[in-house]
Amino acid sequence: MRKNLLANVLDTPSEPRTDYARRGASRSMRMSIDEMAENAKRMIDGEVIVSLDPSLIDASFVSDRLTDDEVEFAQLKAAIEAHGQATPILVRPIENGRYMVVFGHRRLRAARELGRPVKAVVRQLEEIAHILAQGQENTARANLSFIEKALFAQKLLAMGQSKATIKSALTLDDTLLSRMLSVVETIPPPVLEAIGAARTVGRDRWEELKKLLAHPAKAALAAEVIQSDVFLSKEGAERFTHLCAQVKSGRRAARKPAEPERWSGEGIQARFRKSGKTFSLSLSSADAGEFGAYLAAQLGQLYDAFKKEKAR
Incomplete structure (x- = not known):
């Protein structure tokens, strides 16, 4: 039925077309x-x-x-x-x-x-x-960056993807994939996260850091460095460079001193700080020197009273 309808349409003579129609509507x-x-x-x-x-x-x-x-x-x-x-x-x-x-x-x-x-x-x-x-x-x-590709490869492997799929996805050969996985499996995840993408840091420098952090003592030092104020004030590749320098030197990261506690009374202010086995006290008032001398003279009695109170 549809074929006949089409035949009728095709057999119907068409009206002569104008040049305008050919140039306009047909086009x-x-x-x-x-x-x-x-x-x-x-x-x-x-x-x-x-x-x-x-x-x-x-x-x-x-x-x-x-x-x-x-x-x-x-x-x-x-x-x-x-x-x-x-x-x-x-x-x-x-x-x-x-x-x-x-x-x-x-x-x-x-x-x-x-x-x-x-x-x-x-x-x-x-x-x-x-x-x-x-x-x-x-x-x-x-x-x-190198480390982003390495972490992507590690995620895919953990999800059960084959190394063949990973190599194809990232355009890698066996050697480079093996090196990438070795880096992200050796460097602790908190260190990788703290450094970030570090786009200008290539494979050789990451492998250098991997070798350093393969030693437990160096890895422990790195964990301290990434929490330091100096490290956190830097970005990207600067963080990487600072961490490598600190780990190589063996210097422990400088710790930010604890903020002192404060006390104030009428006409006098005191600041004191606890740090491990030490305690420091500073006084600010017109007669701070005299009051400090008075406290020093009373330290024996005060300490005895403290021990008795603690023993109860």
Whole structure:
């Protein structure tokens, strides 16, 4: 029946077309058909760009970054606000109408903070394909540091992924993967977290730190250094350099002295500090010298009274 209808349409003589129609309507129609064909092809390839509500998109099940560079992110966000999102992110459908980001989490974050939809390509992906796409895209575009790649590889291995998958995702050979895993398995996690991405620190320097911290005493010293005020006042590669220098020298991190406790009475102020087995007291008043001498003279009696009170 449908075939006959089409035949009737084809057999019907068409009205003579004007040059305008050929130049205008036909050209427009051809463009529309071409666009539909291209869209169909892109849909088959999973490359149709759609606009999605950022609230419907979850983070990837495995993170490949330690932290975002906030300066770089601010620049990206400003560019998207001014000129729009030039490159779509990649997501895959999960369940309940939600999606999971495969790559482009910074563009997703920018869209979320700007309160606008995010341009995305939606593609059906299995877990391994997700890992490969995320790893290869971010290795090529996201400037992941050595230690971020190493930690990403460690996470994938802990999730049960094969080394073949990890090597493909991060474009590694057997030797480099082995070295990466050795670094993150030797350096304590708190130290790795405290140093952060350290984008300018390469494999050789991380392996140097690994060899240092393979010794328990050096690892214990590193645990102290990363809590020091000097270390915490630095960023990225400077933290790494400071830690290496401290561990090599064997110097323990300078501890910040405890804040003194204070007491005040009429016309007098006192500050006292407890530190281990020592106790210090300082007085401020017009007659502080005389009062201090009085206290010193009474120390014997005061200490005896203290011991009796403590023995009760």
